[in-house]
Amino acid sequence: MFKKILIANRGEIALRVMRACRELGIATVAVYSDVDRNALHVRYADEAYLIGPGPPLESYLSIPKVIKVAKAAKADAIHPGYGFLSENASFADACKKARKVFIGPPAKAMRLLGDKISAKRCVGAAGVPLVPGTDEEVDAEAAARIAGEIGYPVLIKAAAGGGGKGIRLVSDPDQMNDAVRGAASEATAAFGHGGLFVEKYLSPVRHVEVQVIADRHGNAVALGERECSIQRRHQKLVEESPSVAVDDDLRQRMLAAAVAAAKASNYENAGTVEFLLDSDKNFYFLEVNTRLQVEHPVTELCTGIDLVAEQIRVAAGERLSFTQEDIRPTGHAIECRISAEDPYNSFMPSLGHVDWVEEPSGPGVRVDSSLFSGAEIPYHYDPMLAKLICWGPDRSAAIQRMVRALREYVVVGIQTNVPFHLQLLADERFLRGEFHTGFLEAEFSMASPDGQPEEQAALLVAAVLAHQKRRRPPAVAAPAGDGSAWKAAGRERTLENRPPRRGWHQRTG
Numbered sequence: 368m369f370k371k372i373l374i375a376n377r378g379e380i381a382l383r384v385m386r387a388c389r390e391l392g393i394a395t396v397a398v399y400s401d402v403d404r405n406a407l408h409v410r411y412a413d414e415a416y417l418i419g420p421g422p423p424l425e426s427y428l429s430i431p432k433v434i435k436v437a438k439a440a441k442a443d444a445i446h447p448g449y450g451f452l453s454e455n456a457s458f459a460d461a462c463k464k465a466r467k468v469f470i471g472p473p474a475k476a477m478r479l480l481g482d483k484i485s486a487k488r489c490v491g492a493a494g495v496p497l498v499p500g501t502d503e504e505v506d507a508e509a510a511a512r513i514a515g516e517i518g519y520p521v522l523i524k525a526a527a528g529g530g531g532k533g534i535r536l537v538s539d540p541d542q543m544n545d546a547v548r549g550a551a552s553e554a555t556a557a558f559g560h561g562g563l564f565v566e567k568y569l570s571p572v573r574h575v576e577v578q579v580i581a582d583r584h585g586n587a588v589a590l591g592e593r594e595c596s597i598q599r600r601h602q603k604l605v606e607e608s609p610s611v612a613v614d615d616d617l618r619q620r621m622l623a624a625a626v627a628a629a630k631a632s633n634y635e636n637a638g639t640v641e642f643l644l645d646s647d648k649n650f651y652f653l654e655v656n657t658r659l660q661v662e663h664p665v666t667e668l669c670t671g672i673d674l675v676a677e678q679i680r681v682a683a684g685e686r687l688s689f690t691q692e693d694i695r696p697t698g699h700a701i702e703c704r705i706s707a708e709d710p711y712n713s714f715m716p717s718l719g720h721v722d723w724v725e726e727p728s729g730p731g732v733r734v735d736s737s738l739f740s741g742a743e744i745p746y747h748y749d750p751m752l753a754k755l756i757c758w759g760p761d762r763s764a765a766i767q768r769m770v771r772a773l774r775e776y777v778v779v780g781i782q783t784n785v786p787f788h789l790q791l792l793a794d795e796r797f798l799r800g801e802f803h804t805g806f807l808e809a810e811f812s813m814a815s816p817d818g819q820p821e822e823q824a825a826l827l828v829a830a831v832l833a834h835q836k837r838r839r840p841p842a843v844a845a846p847a848g849d850g851s852a853w854k855a856a857g858r859e860r861t862l863e864n865r866p867p868r869r870g871w872h873q874r875t876g
């Protein structure tokens with residue numbers, strides 16, 4: 368087993384990985400940028416090295432800098448977390464060259480699956496259903512011919528793409544030339560490769576993904592599905608497992624397809640096989656994410672498996688500690704991504720100083736967080752600060768627990784999207800499980816802070832007043848420890864001064 372692991376990441380995921388290392392008795396090495404000097408992952412690690420300024424290209428994305436620290440600190444292996452270098456096959460090569468184990472799939476599998484065209488060809492050949500379209504690169508002429516055959520609307524997608532970049536919707540032949548030109552230039556700019564393919568545009572669809580993990584001894588196991596349709600501009604906001612749309616028969620087929628995709632690509636380590644699921648319960652392979660994902664805790668809470676510990680073990684050459692038959696997911700788990708974004712202001716990033724934080728806890732609640740009182744939220748990185756994950760015996764118990772936990776969240780100094788989550792979790796369609804990938808953008812609108820629908824013109828004045836109230840910097844609730852702040856805020860109650868007709872348990876704030 369490894370003695371020391373370098374974690375080439377920051378924020379909550381760096382902490383998550385280090386916690387697994389510590390439980391396994393493995394020493395941890397952090398890397399950090401200037402603006403992360405006081406970050407939690409730096410304090411948690413056994414050793415930490417400054418690697419450069421805030422912009423990711425000069426720090427967390429710099430392969431030479433990360434490799435240099437790994438060598439100097441004598442780390443045996445490198446865990447890339449998600450984002451940054453996690454899906455960079457050249458980084459996996461660089462690790463190998465420096466004789467550091469990359470905790471992830473082989474570079475060859477990363478390259479095969481990173482190209483969506485070769486991924487479709489490989490996974491399709493294993494019998495997994497594909498969206499009607501091409502598994503070959505197309506130009507505008509070929510795209511128009513194929514679209515004529517499968518019927519409009521179609522999507523033009525970048526082979527090097529993923530996560531929504533380099534995609535164009537084409538509803539009729541007139542739009543084809545512009546769409547192909549636009550997608551190709553966007554893909555070239557973003558990925559350095561402008562190859563395109565065509566697919567029938569399926570709508571409405573759900574986004575359902577299957578967690579897999581494989582060892583280097585030919586064992587591959589599927590750990591259940593996650594429903595990820597609650598997203599906005601390709602950013603997931605809420606994930607849950609199991610999916611309300613997946614019954615036992617469908618699950619068995621989707622999990623078998625995911626294992627077939629892993630085996631066909633000679634996959635090793637943790638990965639996620641993404642599918643689209645239509646309203647007739649047909650599923651179609653989309654792509655494979657060759658990393659640990661943000662939403663992995665949802666699967667951990669239902670299966671009891673520590674995915675990061677398992678990633679480390681299989682990267683060290685061990686066999687998976689379980690078989691497919693051992694996996695019996697129990698209950699229901701939901702994750703809300705907590706980010707520094709103002710849901711009342713089109714999810715604008717809300718950066719700066721965090722004056723005070725109190726995070727939820729209690730039965731069935733997990734908080735994977737990089738927040739602390741006094742934290743600075745830098746501008747250079749993703750605004751996701753924490754993940755709140757709740758488990759319950761069934762979906763409604765998990766949701767009730769999540770509502771309870773969200774109400775416990777206190778973050779003073781910056782805006783967070785907690786109010787969005789509370790409103791979503793009260794939405795009838797969400798509660799019935801009736802949603803698709805277009806739900807948030809097409810069917811959900813954020814109410815104003817006092818709970819009134821924003822679009823009601825008659826309430827404009829009230830909304831503006833509420834807005835101004837919200838904008839005023841909140842009083843810092845940092846208690847002095849002797850209750851004086853509470854008393855000064857006029858919130859201290861005794862039996863004598865108790866206001867009439869207000870129950871003790873009634874919220875006063």
Ligand code: MV4
Nearest residue numbers: 498522529530531566567568569570574598804
């Ligand atoms: C699709 C699709 C409908 N039909 N492909 C968007 C990101 C990329 N990874 C795949 N995406 C989609 N591909 C076909 N043939 C709809 C989407 C899509 C989507 C997929 C997953 C999660 C959120 C999404 C939001 C909008 C569109």
